[in-house]
Amino acid sequence: MSETKQFEIQHKSVEDIDCLYLSGYLDAHTAPQLENALEGLISKGQKKIIVNFRELDYISSAGLGVFMAFIEDIRETGGDIKLANMRPKVFSVFELLGFPILFDIVHDEKNAIENFGRMISQNNV
């Protein structure tokens, strides 16, 4: 299998949640595209971001580093980046480094939205 498709990001906004759909190969060459996309959302004050990995075939440490760069700041504002629909081979890279402890990795978008709902209820207690 050769890597015909490099990397693409699609963006969808529903109410106050932004979802980024990743496809292809996320490495040191393509990671700046994701960094720009997240930077753009966060600089506009978006706090609830879901990254959907359904079509992502590959991630290296450069891709993981993008999430590390933003997760602390967005959580300090009461928001989060939730990671959904990860394929096993991509999840295994997160797992290799113990990152599932750090990130909210969920089965699908629905779970991510539910978890955002829970965060709001907890903040209101």
Place this chain on the structure above:
Amino acid sequence: MFSSKIISENLLCARSELTELSKIRDFVRSQAENFGFNDDDVNKIILAVDEACTNLIKYAYKFDNSKEFCVLVETDFNIFTINIHDSGAPFNPLDVMQPDMTDYMKKFKRGGLGIHIMRTVMDEIVYCPSSESCPKNILKLKKYLHSYQPTH
């Protein structure tokens, strides 16, 4: 402009540019699959080579795309070895301390995980800095094929 090319069945030379990573991964994937590794091991090998080449391009060659490096695959019984040859300043990744991942995550650090990944997913790593007898630095990433059955 010089671009990556497969010199022989088991040798690929690439210019020092991040766009070359996908071609290197394709090349290594094909070699590892042919050797008989399962998908999980193929993915680990590709990841280790990607991390090694990324570090080379970023730190040894500082994105100078006039430089090149080569990836040579050698096999010996059940041992699959990827040799990465470069002419940058010698840098032994084995001299780098393993990160404390608990502390790493607590401080939301970024970067510096490539060598840790290489050491975690490969069975053996050997580094030979350039010398009078060998003008290139050579990083050897080794993985054993555990399902190997000798034919004799």
